[in-house]
Amino acid sequence: MYLDVDATKCTGCRVCLTICSLYHFKEINPKKAALTIDATFPKPGKYEPRVCNQCGICASVCPVEAISLPARPQPDQAVLAGDARSGGKEGAYIIDSEKCNGCGECVRECPTQVMFLHEDSSVPIKCDLCKECIPVCAPGVLFIKDENK
Amino acid sequence: MFAYGGKILRVNLSNDKISIEPLPEKLVSDYIGGRGFSARILYDELKTGIDPLGAENKIVVASGPLSGLFVPGAGKLTFASKSPATNSYGDSNIGGHLASEIKYAGYDVIIIEGISDKPVYLYINNDKIEIRDAGKYCGKGAITTEEMLKRDLGKEFEIAVIGPAGENKVKFACISHDFGRQAGRTGIGAVMGAKNLKAIAVRGTLSLKVADPDKLLEIGKKAFADCIKHPAWKLWLDQGTASVTNWSNQQGSFPTRNFQSGFFEDYQKISGDVMLKETIVNNKACFGCPMACGKYARTRRNNKEYYVEGPEYETAAMIGGDCAIGNIHDLTYANYICDELGIDTISGGSVAAFAMECYEKGIIDKKDTGGVELKFGDIRAFEHIMNLISRREGIGNLLADGVKVAAEKLGKGSARFAMHVKGLEISGYESRRAPAMLLSYMTCDIGAHHNRAWAITHDIAVGRDVFAGKSKRVIELQHIRPIFDMLGTCRLQWVELELSLDYYPQLINVTTGRNYTMDELLHSSERVWNLNRLFLIREHKDNFGRHFDYPPARVYENGVQTGPTAGSKVKKEDIDKLLDEYYQMRGWDKNGRPTPEKLKELGL
CATH class of the missing domain: 1.10.599.10 (Aldehyde Ferredoxin Oxidoreductase Protein, subunit A, domain 3)
Known part of the structure; x- marks a missing residue:
């Protein structure tokens, strides 16, 4: 299960980045969000949102094993009811900030370049599948892909 | 200070002095932000009677407390100055991603003073502020310059830029940003040009703190949901302000042939429906906007592709109807010309329409226009006149001061159809x-x-x-x-x-x-x-x-x-x-x- 995009719909409004930082850090800063949008203007005039597909490469390259896929929650602990700040959702690789040594290896190795370092913290910012961005994305770019379904 | 950046950045281009001042509490409590800030600052700081294009004029760039926050449409910024068009307070607001970026760099307001002795641009990267040489960007179009600056500085920089019209102090020159957003009105692009300021480039990585983040999350989510569920939302996403073109013609309120009529017989050829079929390649939003009224479009002309945001309703009205350009590809190209030259499509359209009516009435003729038949409906004539205006060449020099001044100089009753109030078209x-x-x-x-x-x-x-x-x-x-x-x-x-x-x-x-x-x-x-x-x-x-x-x-x-x-x-x-x-x-x-x-x- 991971966040996926229909890039053709993206309008570049950055609401997803805004809510991501507000939800996770209680402040507003698109540069502290776990997704990003590339814009190619003036030609061909497209937006390319990039999001984490939970491929787990970050976990495999982490030298201190700070990134892991927590055990699958029980079905009644549905993802929407949870609190991302308490430690992630079904299908999300999560960084243990106690273990993380801030080496940045995961950020460098991320194939989609959607792990971010910000000067405020040594722990990278990574999508925890909180899904807060989905309903506020007006054009409907963001959705959950569940390959088991 | 919650929600605000808390700082004013003041840059004097005459002596390269850069200073940072705290945002005064009285200004915040009485004037809130944005245009409130700019009105008070300019009233207090400008001497009466100064030349809008002289060293004593100032440009105030002011965001608001909600700019850059989790609020629908929170991407608006005010550019203000003493207007060269009206000789009074002028401002124009612009969307895109500049207001938010200025806030993330830590500022609410930028005040630009003085005149640089050579072309420069203002570089703002959080607290690193520099006045940099802009020689290589001189004379370049606004779209081209933005692309060059993004290449030179990095894509994450947000850029405000003027085109040749601003450099040549055309009194309806705009300030452009985000490949299609403009602070179009009141000629502040000319004030930038007079200051020898080609561009402002901003990058910010700081966080905005708000008093109650949980409550903002809750109210913001509700506000976004309300926008998205509105029945008109889809039409706005699809067509933006161009959806108004049909309605306006049905109301007889569509300026046509320099306001001789209120109905354009070819309106259905330039409407939002036609844009959807013919030109739109993408929907483009300003920061935080759920309705994305920007319609990014492509047209082809002489085997070359042109990309431009628009035409918006105002461009459709003032160039489409008012200059009688009744073909969506011609109109899209006209929009591109204005955007690249850095001309406000509203005043630019009105000035061209005024000149076309003068030509129709014999007040000006081919000798004045450099041999071109300045007829309503002719895209080549429109392009020709915009080029002359942007270079202040020939009759373009007269028209570059706007319809009020042009009519005063041309006489022969032309003031009676110079469509402005207070000097603004x-x-x-x-x-x-x-x-x-x-x-x-x-x-x-x-x-x-x-x-x-x-x-x-x-x-x-x-x-x-x-x-x-x-x-x-x-x-x-x-x-x-x-x-x-x-x-x-x-x-x-x-x-x-x-x-x-x-x-x-x-x-x-x-x-x-x-x-x-x-x-x-x-x-x-x-x-x-x-x-x-x-x-x-x-x-x-x-x-x-x-x-x-x-x-x-x-x-x-x-x-x-x-x-x-x-x-x-x-x-x-x-x-x-x-x-x-x-x-x-x-x-x-x-x-x-x-x-x-x-x-x-x-x-x-």
Whole structure:
């Protein structure tokens, strides 16, 4: 299960980045969000949102094993009811900030370049599948892909 | 200071002095932000009678407290200055991603003073501020320069830039940003050009703190949901403001052939529906906007592809209708020309239409135009005249000062159809059968601009021939709508998606931790309106009077030629009646000056 995009719909409004930082850090800063949008203007005039597909490469390259896929929650602990700040959702690789040594290896190795370092913290910012961005994305770019379904 | 950056960045281009000042508490509490800030700062800091294109003029770039926050449409920024078009307070707001980026760099306001002795651009990367050489960007188009600067500095920089028209001090030169957003009105691009300031490039990585983040999350989510579920949302996403073109023609309010008519026979060839089929490649939003009214488009001409955002409704009206360019590909190309040259499509369209009518009437001829037949409907003629204007070459030099000055110089009765109020060209609504809209243009504080009070829907609702009582709604709108410019948000979520006004005091209170009521916001907005009136009076004290608020003679001399409003014109005495009622309701005297009691009430 991971966040996926229909890039053709993206309008570049950055609401997803805004809510991501507000939800996770209680402040507003698109540069502290776990997704990003590339814009190619003036030609061909497209937006390319990039999001984490939970491929787990970050976990495999982490030298201190700070990134892991927590055990699958029980079905009644549905993802929407949870609190991302308490430690992630079904299908999300999560960084243990106690273990993380801030080496940045995961950020460098991320194939989609959607792990971010910000000067405020040594722990990278990574999508925890909180899904807060989905309903506020007006054009409907963001959705959950569940390959088991 | 919650929600605000808390700082003013002041840059003097004459002596390269850069300073950072705290945002004064009194300015925040009385003027909120955005256009409130710029009005107060310019009133206080500019000497009376200065040359708008001289070293003493200043440019104020002001975001609002909601700019850059989790609020629908929170991407608006005000550029303000003493306008070279009106010789009074002028401002223009711009969307895109500049307001938010300035806030993330830690500033609310940038004040630009002086004149650089060589072309420069202002580089802002959080607290690293530099005035950099702009030699390599000189003479380049606005779109081209933005692309070059992004390549040179990095894509994450947000850029405000002028084109050749701004460099050559064309009095309706705009400031461009985000490949299609413009601070179009009142000629502030010319002020940038006069200062030798080609661009402003901003990058910010700081966080904005708000008083109650959980509450903002809750209210913000609700506000976004309200926008998205509105029945009109899909049409706005698909067509943006171009969806207004059909409606406006059906109302007979579409400026056509220099406001000779209010109906363009080819409107269906330039409407939003046609754009969807022919030109639109993408929907493009400003920061935080759920409706994405920007329509990014592509056209082809002489085997070359051109990309441009638009045409928006105003461009469709002022170049499509007013210059009679009745083909969507020609119109898209015309939009591209203006954007690349850095010309406001509203005033630019009006100036071209004025010149075309002068040509039609024999006031100017081929000798003046460099051999070109300056006919309505001819895209090549339009391109030719825009190029001359942007270089101030030949008749372009005369037209580059706007229709008011051009008509004064040309004479031969051309002032009667120079469509402006106070020196600012009238934007895209024919209003001879819409008294509230007409009054709105007459009394707008920056000259004839629609966005302070888009009152035409009120005319349609209560009667298009009714004059009495129209002032009330115009004044209400003139107070409500500028609040968005003060908060740093777009008004369209409220206007078009009926997002409740109740959200705004809530949003400002949970983000700033202050405690405003809607009435207090309105009071503050009225204060700004009156302050701008005082600016106008101060600049023209010897000859100030109600004639400043009169529309051009065409409004009462010529009936609309065709369409649903055919034959409509307004009697001069009705124009005075409109003003009498308006002044009285505002607490102004018969000459349109705020009374001492009104100023006292507003704390001015």
